[in-house]
Amino acid sequence: MDNSRKMIIFAAVFIAAYLIPFEQPQIQRAIIESFHMLQEYAREHVLFCLIPAFFLAGAIANFVSQGAVIKYFGGGASKWVSYSIASVSGAVLAVCSCTILPLFAGIYHRGAGIGPATAFLYSGPAINVLAILLTAQVLGWQLGLARVIAAVVFALIIGLLMGTIFREEDRERTGEIEMSDGQEERRTPAQNLAYFGVMVLILIFATWKRPEGAGELWLAIFDMKWFIVIGLLVVLGFMLRSWFDRKELTSWMSSTWEFAELILPLLFAGVLVAGFLMGRPDADAGLIPAEWVGRLVGGNTLTANLVASIIGALMYFATLTEIPIMQGLLGLGMGDGPALALLLAGPALSLPNMLVIRGVLGTRKTVVFILLVVIMATTAGMIYGNLVA
Numbered sequence: 001m002d003n004s005r006k007m008i009i010f011a012a013v014f015i016a017a018y019l020i021p022f023e024q025p026q027i028q029r030a031i032i033e034s035f036h037m038l039q040e041y042a043r044e045h046v047l048f049c050l051i052p053a054f055f056l057a058g059a060i061a062n063f064v065s066q067g068a069v070i071k072y073f074g075g076g077a078s079k080w081v082s083y084s085i086a087s088v089s090g091a092v093l094a095v096c097s098c099t100i101l102p103l104f105a106g107i108y109h110r111g112a113g114i115g116p117a118t119a120f121l122y123s124g125p126a127i128n129v130l131a132i133l134l135t136a137q138v139l140g141w142q143l144g145l146a147r148v149i150a151a152v153v154f155a156l157i158i159g160l161l162m163g164t165i166f167r168e169e170d171r172e173r174t175g176e177i178e179m180s181d182g183q184e185e186r187r188t189p190a191q192n193l194a195y196f197g198v199m200v201l202i203l204i205f206a207t208w209k210r211p212e213g214a215g216e217l218w219l220a221i222f223d224m225k226w227f228i229v230i231g232l233l234v235v236l237g238f239m240l241r242s243w244f245d246r247k248e249l250t251s252w253m254s255s256t257w258e259f260a261e262l263i264l265p266l267l268f269a270g271v272l273v274a275g276f277l278m279g280r281p282d283a284d285a286g287l288i289p290a291e292w293v294g295r296l297v298g299g300n301t302l303t304a305n306l307v308a309s310i311i312g313a314l315m316y317f318a319t320l321t322e323i324p325i326m327q328g329l330l331g332l333g334m335g336d337g338p339a340l341a342l343l344l345a346g347p348a349l350s351l352p353n354m355l356v357i358r359g360v361l362g363t364r365k366t367v368v369f370i371l372l373v374v375i376m377a378t379t380a381g382m383i384y385g386n387l388v389a
Helices: 003-019 025-063 066-073 079-087 100-109 114-126 129-139 141-165 167-179 189-206 216-223 225-243 246-278 290-296 302-314 322-331 336-345 351-361 363-388
Strands: none
Touching: 025 100, 025 189, 025 246, 066 079, 079 114, 079 141, 100 114, 100 246, 100 351, 114 141, 114 167, 114 363, 129 141, 129 322, 141 167, 141 336, 141 363, 189 225, 216 225, 246 351, 290 302, 302 336, 302 363, 322 336, 336 363, 351 363
C-alpha cells in the first residue's frame, strides 16, 4: 500500500473517531451489532464456505491449464460456449456473494476474459436452484419465475457489456497471460476432472444450509450432508497422495493463502461496515431502521426500485436468507417490483464483496459492474411491477 493511501485511511479513521457521537444509544447499538454480524459471519461462513472456496481457487490457479481457461473463457473463445457456461454456473454452485469471490479471482487470474469472468461472478450466487424454488414456494411462482429468467439474462448481458466496454484492456491482459503460460500437464484430463469435481462437491455440501420449506427428498439429502463431505474428503486425500507431488501441494497451499490474504481482510472490514449501517437481517439494530426501508420501497415507482436495488447491493445475504428477509419487507409494504429488484441485486452483490472485486478488477471496472447490476435490477423491477400490477 502506497503512502497516499495510508494517509487517506489514517485521516478517515481520525475523522470518524473525532466526529462520531459514540455517546448516542443508537450509535452504540449499531457498533455492537456490527461485531455481532462479524461473529455470525465468522461462525457461519468462514469455516465451511470460504475455506473450501480458497482451496478450490488455489487449485484453479495451480492445476487448471491456462490453455484450457483461455480456450473456453479467454478473449478468443467462442462467446456462445464461454458465456453459456459462465451464466448458468449458479445452478451448480449454491454459494453466496462472498464465497464466489475466490473462484472468480482464480479463473480471472488464470486467463479468463473479463466478460465470462463477471458473468460467472454474477450467476454464481444469483442462479441458485434451491433459492429459486423456495422463492416460488414462499413468495409466489410469479416472483420465482421472474427471478430465474432475469438472473440468467442478467449474467449474459452483464458479461457481454463488461467484455465490450473493456475489450482492449482485456485483450492486453489475457495476451500477456497466454504468452507466460508454460505449464506442463502431469495428470490426465479424467484425473483433473475427478479432482475438481470432488472439490466442487465438497464446497456445495459444506455450504448447504438447511432448506426450510423444501420437500422430503431435499431434507433427507441434507441430513446426510456431513457423511457425504467426510466421504469426499477421504477420496480427495487419496487423490492428493496418489496424483500430486510435494512441490505441487506446497504451491497449492501458497496460492490458497494468497487468496485468503487478499480477500479476508476486505471481507471482514466490509461486514463490519454493513453490520453498522444495516445490521443483521433478523436483528434490526443497525443505524438504518427496517421501517425506513419498508417505506422507501413501497409501490412500483422508479425511486422504490432504485432504492431496493441499492439496498440489495449493499446488504450481505447468506445463501437462502434473502427469502425470509423478503417476507418481512413485503409485510412492511414493499412492492412486487422492488422485491424482484432486491432479489436480483442482493445475492450477487454486497458491500464486503464490492471491496474484494475492486482488489481484483480495479476501481473503474468494479464501478461499471456495480452500476450494471443496479441499473438492470431496477429496470427488471419496473417491468415486473407493471406486469403484475
